[in-house]
Amino acid sequence: MNAERIDLYGLTREELRLQCVRWGLAPVHAAKVWSHLYLDLAADLSPAAMPKLPERVRACIAAAAAPGVLATAARTDSADGWTRKFLLGLTDGGAVETVLMRYPGRVTACVSSQAGCAMGCVFCATGQMGFRRHLTAGEIVAQAVHVARMARAEPGEGGDRLRNIVLMGMGEPLHNYEAVMRAVEILLDPAGLALAADHITLSTVGVAPAILRLAREPRPPHLAVSLHAATQEERAALVPAAKRWPLEELMAACAAYSAATGRRILYEWTLIAGRNDSPDHARAVGRLLQGLPAQVNLIPLNPTEGYGGAPAELGAARAFQRVLAEEFSLPCTIRQRRGIDIAAGCGQLAQTD
Numbered sequence: 398m399n400a401e402r403i404d405l406y407g408l409t410r411e412e413l414r415l416q417c418v419r420w421g422l423a424p425v426h427a428a429k430v431w432s433h434l435y436l437d438l439a440a441d442l443s444p445a446a447m448p449k450l451p452e453r454v455r456a457c458i459a460a461a462a463a464p465g466v467l468a469t470a471a472r473t474d475s476a477d478g479w480t481r482k483f484l485l486g487l488t489d490g491g492a493v494e495t496v497l498m499r500y501p502g503r504v505t506a507c508v509s510s511q512a513g514c515a516m517g518c519v520f521c522a523t524g525q526m527g528f529r530r531h532l533t534a535g536e537i538v539a540q541a542v543h544v545a546r547m548a549r550a551e552p553g554e555g556g557d558r559l560r561n562i563v564l565m566g567m568g569e570p571l572h573n574y575e576a577v578m579r580a581v582e583i584l585l586d587p588a589g590l591a592l593a594a595d596h597i598t599l600s601t602v603g604v605a606p607a608i609l610r611l612a613r614e615p616r617p618p619h620l621a622v623s624l625h626a627a628t629q630e631e632r633a634a635l636v637p638a639a640k641r642w643p644l645e646e647l648m649a650a651c652a653a654y655s656a657a658t659g660r661r662i663l664y665e666w667t668l669i670a671g672r673n674d675s676p677d678h679a680r681a682v683g684r685l686l687q688g689l690p691a692q693v694n695l696i697p698l699n700p701t702e703g704y705g706g707a708p709a710e711l712g713a714a715r716a717f718q719r720v721l722a723e724e725f726s727l728p729c730t731i732r733q734r735r736g737i738d739i740a741a742g743c744g745q746l747a748q749t750d
């Protein structure tokens with residue numbers, strides 16, 4: 398991104414007001430710009446696309462603001478029509494993937510926080526491509542705005558309004574803490590996209606110190622933790638980041654998050670046939686999570702080019718679920734598989750250049 402230009406999507410409403418003051422504009426103009434971004438869901442920040450804004454305002458934005466809106470480099474729709482994946486171009490020539498998912502009663506955006514990822518989870522396409530860079534807060538917000546715009550332009554199942562955001566796209570959100578939390582603050586603005594904190598979920602591979610920090614935030618998002626194994630040794634083989642933040646440290650941080658926020662954590666478990674899908678594996682996770690406010694989400698492995706494992710059979714997933722429910726009273730869901738045909742499922746996102 399051009400460093401001298403200002404990404405309007407990276408500014409809170411108050412910061413936008415101050416920026417407009419610096420440009421010599423009245424506060425009413427700041428409100429109009431904000432409305433252009435978040436209520437009109439502007440597809441374009443060029444002067445011609447802002448006829449409702451006074452000439453002076455348009456001139457300031459044209460002269461000093463970054464394009465902000467991310468250009469769609471490619472779009473793929475799933476055969477069932479429930480999922481749309483967008484490859485969105487970044488101003489430095491890179492790109493990230495963002496997914497619109499429709500469910501009965503809701504539209505969810507799966508948003509990326511980094512181009513690539515440094516965590517290297519063995520079964521994940523993003524991890525396989527390596528780390529390129531952190532996204533800015535503006536680039537994270539702009540993805541959500543893009544999905545909101547598409548939901549409005551092409552209404553369908555779940556309605557025409559973006560209601561949920563999952564930070565489960567490319568990247569480890571807690572490795573890009575400042576930008577992600579700034580983006581969350583902007584997304585929560587009641588005069589903007591007006592998302593509820595309860596409707597934003599951040600998924601982490603287990604950056605324990607950042608989980609402790611998140612617990613102290615005034616309005617923390619929901620937390621999902623990618624667990625995948627219940628022993629340090631098995632986990633470190635799937636999730637190299639576990640060597641840096643061992644299971645014991647991670648579970649202590651999760652307990653502290655739940656104690657501070659009163660929230661249940663969603664523990665994600667990618668089910669890989671013959672590797673972590675047996676009833677004994679279920680008992681191990683049951684023992685690990687017993688007594689904690691927890692829910693387990695089972696995700697049969699989604700295929701990626703760089704990993705040879707196979708997804709667990711549905712029967713194995715159901716047996717796993719039964720063990721957790723009957724022996725440990727742990728709520729457990731099996732994730733609805735969405736967008737697998739367009740490689741938009743969990744662990745499948747990657748820049749395809």
Ligand code: SF4
Pocket residue numbers: 514515516517518521522523524525566567568569601602623744
């Ligand atoms: S699963 Fe998440 S944390 Fe792991 S490599 Fe993929 S994007 Fe990174």
